[in-house]
Amino acid sequence: MLSGLEAALNAEESSRPSGERTEVASALARALRALGRGPEAAAAARLAVESAVEPIDWQVTAGAHYLLIELEAEAGVPGAMAGRAYGRLLSNALWQQRLRTLQGARSALDVERLQRTTEIATRAAREDSLTGLGNRRALDEALAKLEKTAEGEQLAHSLVLIDVDGFKSVNDTYGHQVGDEVLKAVARTLRTCARRADLLIRLGGDEFVVLAAGATKTEAAALAARVHDSIDDTDWGAIAGGLQVSISIGFAATGVGMLLTDLLGTADAAMYADKRRRSRHQQIGAASSL
Numbered sequence: 645m646l647s648g649l650e651a652a653l654n655a656e657e658s659s660r661p662s663g664e665r666t667e668v669a670s671a672l673a674r675a676l677r678a679l680g681r682g683p684e685a686a687a688a689a690r691l692a693v694e695s696a697v698e699p700i701d702w703q704v705t706a707g708a709h710y711l712l713i714e715l716e717a718e719a720g721v722p723g724a725m726a727g728r729a730y731g732r733l734l735s736n737a738l739w740q741q742r743l744r745t746l747q748g749a750r751s752a753l754d755v756e757r758l759q760r761t762t763e764i765a766t767r768a769a770r771e772d773s774l775t776g777l778g779n780r781r782a783l784d785e786a787l788a789k790l791e792k793t794a795e796g797e798q799l800a801h802s803l804v805l806i807d808v809d810g811f812k813s814v815n816d817t818y819g820h821q822v823g824d825e826v827l828k829a830v831a832r833t834l835r836t837c838a839r840r841a842d843l844l845i846r847l848g849g850d851e852f853v854v855l856a857a858g859a860t861k862t863e864a865a866a867l868a869a870r871v872h873d874s875i876d877d878t879d880w881g882a883i884a885g886g887l888q889v890s891i892s893i894g895f896a897a898t899g900v901g902m903l904l905t906d907l908l909g910t911a912d913a914a915m916y917a918d919k920r921r922r923s924r925h926q927q928i929g930a931a932s933s934l
Contacts, residue, residue: 775831802864811850861897892919
């Protein structure tokens with residue numbers, strides 16, 4: 645081992661990086677010290693310190709200096725005992741500082757992980773897992789928030805309610821996997837047709853809601869028309885051969901005699917009126933074709 649360290653220390657001295665030379669010399673000093681060859685160990689440790697002339701890892705430099713002062717203290721060099729005591733004191737202080745830094749970093753990481761976990765849980769509690777839209781809880785919270793901020797405002801707020809016609813028959817005929825694809829397609833349609841600021845909700849089952857803050861009844865009607873047209877233009881056969889999907893829509897907007905708390909019920913009544921109207925038209929069309 646000694647011969648290898650000595651050879652490594654003496655080889656290509658001019659080109660060897662000072663940090664590497666310091667580490668090799670320190671290793672040689674420790675080996676000589678273990679063999680009881682104190683003077684030679686001290687000489688190697690002194691070479692390690694002298695080699696640390698360029699900016700290198702401070703821990704390597706500090707280790708080389710401390711090793712030298714240890715060997716000098718063991719050899720009885722005047723002042724070395726005091727130097728060793730100071731070195732140990734400084735080393736302990738640096739170690740405690742490092743521990744505090746590591747503990748601080750770990751605490752910060754724990755806080756970040758907790759915040760992330762909380763964000764995920766909070767989002768999951770307000771998000772429909774199938775479509776990625778908001779859920780009923782998200783809608784209730786948004787309406788409550790709007791109700792607080794709407795006092796004294798003159799802005800209208802609209803709510804559009806969408807229901808997939810005969811959705812149970814889709815599941816019964818094509819299976820629930822196709823039914824899920826239909827719901828996801830409706831969700832994509834809403835994302836395309838709604839404004840960026842609108843809140844999109846899967847209310848439950850085959851019912852969807854668009855809460856359009858600041859939108860008038862005219863704007864809600866235009867949104868409903870865009871959704872209708874987009875659903876009619878969708879190639880449902882790409883999901884399952886022979887599949888046809890239609891929707892019924894109702895909407896309402898705040899105004900005279902219409903509060904935010906009335907929007908969902910009013911839009912629901914309008915949606916069922918639209919469903920009955922569409923059903924009558926289909927029956928008339930079927931009768932006229934006979």
